[in-house]
Amino acid sequence: MPSLQERLASILRDVLPVEEESDGGLTVRHDGTFASLRVVNIAEDLDLVSLTQSVAWDMPLTKKLSDQVAKQARDSNLGTVTLTEKISEKAVQRNSGKGAAKTADVMLRYNFPGAALTDQALRTLILLVLDSGAQIRRALTA
Numbered sequence: 001m002p003s004l005q006e007r008l009a010s011i012l013r014d015v016l017p018v019e020e021e022s023d024g025g026l027t028v029r030h031d032g033t034f035a036s037l038r039v040v041n042i043a044e045d046l047d048l049v050s051l052t053q054s055v056a057w058d059m060p061l062t063k064k065l066s067d068q069v070a071k072q073a074r075d076s077n078l079g080t081v082t083l084t085e086k087i088s089e090k091a092v093q094r095n096s097g098k099g100a101a102k103t104a105d106v107m108l109r110y111n112f113p114g115a116a117l118t119d120q121a122l123r124t125l126i127l128l129v130l131d132s133g134a135q136i137r138r139a140l141t142a
Contacts, residue, residue, distance in 0.1 A: 004047050004115050005039040011123045012037075016130075030127075031134035037126070039114075049114040051079070051126065053133040054107060056140050061085055061102040068140055069106055078132045079110030106140060108133040 002010070009026055012018050019027040025038040035053035042048055059065055066083065073081040084105045110129045114122050 003039070004049070007119060007122065008037055008039070008049065008114075008126075011119045012126065015123065015127065028130070030130040031137070033130070033133050033137055035130060035133070040111075045115075046113060047115050048111045049122075049126070051110045051129055052107060053079075053109075053130060054105065055081070055133045055137045056106040058086075058103045059106065059140065061104040065104060065140070069104075072106075072136045072139060076108070076132065076136070078129045079108045081136060082107050082109065106136070108136060 005024060005026075009018060009020060012026065012028055016028045016030060021027060021036075025036050028035050028037065030053075033053055033055055035051055038050045040048045040050050069081060069083040084107065086103045086105065108129070112125065114125075117125065
């Protein structure tokens with residue numbers, strides 16, 4: 001019987017471009033976004049699929065963006081939407097982030113036990129999460 005990680009690669013390869021990473025993770029691309037999928041063993045007989053989707057990156061960090069991300073986080077049924085603030089490399093080199101233009105990345109994270117799901121159910125759930133992230137991307141970049 002194939003491992004959950006092997007099943008993920010097999011069922012997603014049919015519908016998405018899949019890159020198998022050297023550390024065992026998978027990278028997939030969907031509708032302008034990309035995501036990392038990994039299987040994490042939490043306890044004996046409990047493996048979680050950990051999906052982290054980069055929804056938008058290098059966005060100007062404004063109050064409008066923060067408010068939009070907060071709305072998406074409230075409205076999301078599949079996963080947790082987070083905003084990660086970044087300071088420009090030049091500001092870091094000057095050892096100061098004050099007054100520097102800030103940008104942000106937006107991520108969608110979703111973890112779920114996948115071993116008991118059929119291949120079709122597993123693929124469908126992953127595609128639903130990825131599509132949710134793509135919808136969030138469209139809302140933020142419109």
